[in-house]
Amino acid sequence: MSQMLKQTPSQTVGPYFAYAWTPELYGRRPLATNxxxxxxxxxxxxxxxxxxxxxxxxxxxxxxxxxxxxxxxxRHAPGAAGFGRCGTDDQGRYFFDTVKPGACDEGHAPHIxxxxxxxxxxxxxxxxxxxxxxxxxxAADPVLATxxxxxxxxxxxxxxxxxxxxxxxxDIHIQGERETVFFDC
Amino acid sequence: xxxxxxxxxxxxxxRDWAQHPPYLSPLYKxxxxxxxxxxxxxxKQGLSVRSGPVFGQDSLDPLDHDLTKNGRVNGEPIGERMIxxxxxxxxxxxxVPHTLLEIWQANACGRYVxxxxxHDAPLDPNFFGAGRCLTDAEGRxxxxxxxxxxxxxxxHHNAWRPAHIHFSLFGPSxxxxxxxxxxxxxxxxxxxxxxxxxxxxxxxxxxxxxFSIDVTEPVWALGYEFDIVLRGRQATPMxx
Numbered sequence: 001m002s003q004m005l006k007q008t009p010s011q012t013v014g015p016y017f018a019y020a021w022t023p024e025l026y027g028r029r030p031l032a033t034n035x036x037x038x039x040x041x042x043x044x045x046x047x048x049x050x051x052x053x054x055x056x057x058x059x060x061x062x063x064x065x066x067x068x069x070x071x072x073x074x075r076h077a078p079g080a081a082g083f084g085r086c087g088t089d090d091q092g093r094y095f096f097d098t099v100k101p102g103a104c105d106e107g108h109a110p111h112i113x114x115x116x117x118x119x120x121x122x123x124x125x126x127x128x129x130x131x132x133x134x135x136x137x138x139a140a141d142p143v144l145a146t147x148x149x150x151x152x153x154x155x156x157x158x159x160x161x162x163x164x165x166x167x168x169x170x171d172i173h174i175q176g177e178r179e180t181v182f183f184d185c
Numbered sequence: 186x187x188x189x190x191x192x193x194x195x196x197x198x199x200r201d202w203a204q205h206p207p208y209l210s211p212l213y214k215x216x217x218x219x220x221x222x223x224x225x226x227x228x229k230q231g232l233s234v235r236s237g238p239v240f241g242q243d244s245l246d247p248l249d250h251d252l253t254k255n256g257r258v259n260g261e262p263i264g265e266r267m268i269x270x271x272x273x274x275x276x277x278x279x280x281v282p283h284t285l286l287e288i289w290q291a292n293a294c295g296r297y298v299x300x301x302x303x304h305d306a307p308l309d310p311n312f313f314g315a316g317r318c319l320t321d322a323e324g325r326x327x328x329x330x331x332x333x334x335x336x337x338x339x340x341h342h343n344a345w346r347p348a349h350i351h352f353s354l355f356g357p358s359x360x361x362x363x364x365x366x367x368x369x370x371x372x373x374x375x376x377x378x379x380x381x382x383x384x385x386x387x388x389x390x391x392x393x394x395x396f397s398i399d400v401t402e403p404v405w406a407l408g409y410e411f412d413i414v415l416r417g418r419q420a421t422p423m424x425x
Contacts, residue, residue, distance in 0.1 A: 004276050005414045007204045008391055009384040011366040016299035020289035020315035031244055055218035068359040076236045083238035105231035113234045113359050120215030122206035122383045143228055174219050182221050185228035
């Protein structure tokens with residue numbers, strides 16, 4: 001048995017990451033953006049949007065939300081929607097333009113993996129976004145089943161059909177009464 | 186970005202909370218309202234998180250690894266030129282090849298390019314302070330940059346951040362994502378810094394780079410080594 005190395009500890013992104021992580025404003029090429037869908041990408045084109053709040057309900061404007069998802073067929077493949085990154089704006093808002101993923105794990109409801117980074121978070125937090133119109137699949141989802149019933153709602157993005165298209169609202173509460181469920185995974 | 190999936194067999198070992206800082210670390214005041222307080226819910230790893238994005242050479246510009254060159258406007262950046270290099274490994278000591286690192290940092294005076302940074306220290310027109318690179322087949326990465334300066338912050342009276350470089354890594358999975366900070370050996374601000382000291386004792390020392398005369402290039406730049414260990418796959422029991 002070889003000696004195991006210890007994991008390098010996490011540290012906060014701090015307040016000054018935007019010029020490196022979302023550098024369009026600084027005239028630089030970003031690694032990834034919040035627009036995952038190309039015009040001709042198969043699947044239902046959706047916007048996911050929300051606001052990030054702290055433990056007093058105040059908006060968090062130095063937060064980054066990262067997502068990782070399958071395409072509409074449930075597969076992770078080149079050219080499919082995949083990884084997205086969005087910093088919160090001056091109102092604490094973020095959004096992603098993407099396609100609704102198909103289920104990629106047997107028996108699981110369609111969902112998107114989410115990581116939350118912010119000034120004041122020494123370690124990032126993992127959560128996952130489910131879709132409000134997937135009632136039956138959500139009811140059978142083995143991960144949602146492990147979440148206390150009164151907190152499950154924090155993981156369900158609410159669908160709305162607006163003139164511009166389909167929007168799912170997914171607010172993130174880092175702390176507080178409506179604290180988003182975060183996972184150890 | 187190439188959205189290609191790495192080999193996805195096998196669960197990753199858990200995040201080692203004896204190594205990582207807890208969400209609530211009251212001496213770092215911003216954690217007080219930004220720390221999840223309800224217990225994390227254990228989640229079995231499915232394909233949706235065992236997989237992860239892969240970034241290739243097409244995500245990089247030719248000067249991304251050289252911060253002394255990628256922000257030049259009319260000359261060279263001011264400050265102490267340095268090389269930072271190391272290996273990205275998993276917990277079993279296996280290299281993590283072809284994985285993307287992002288770094289960002291203050292300039293030699295302790296000032297960030299970020300529009301919110303109002304510290305009364307000069308911006309350097311020739312230093313942007315952000316870079317990217319990929320590890321090679323042996324998990325090795327290398328940046329050339331300028332040694333960052335310390336800077337004051339508002340956490341408490343006379344608070345100063347020790348000089349540091351922010352690192353962001355992806356690894357083979359969404360679960361291996363890591364954001365951290367690299368510090369410098371012997372920095373007198375380290376014992377006073379609530380962000381560094383938010384990490385458990387015995388683990389925080391892993392965030393301090395080593396000066397290396399072997400990495401140092403004669404008549405050119407000082408060398409520092411900083412290895413990074415990401416979560417690894419759990420050993421799978423042999424059948425039969």
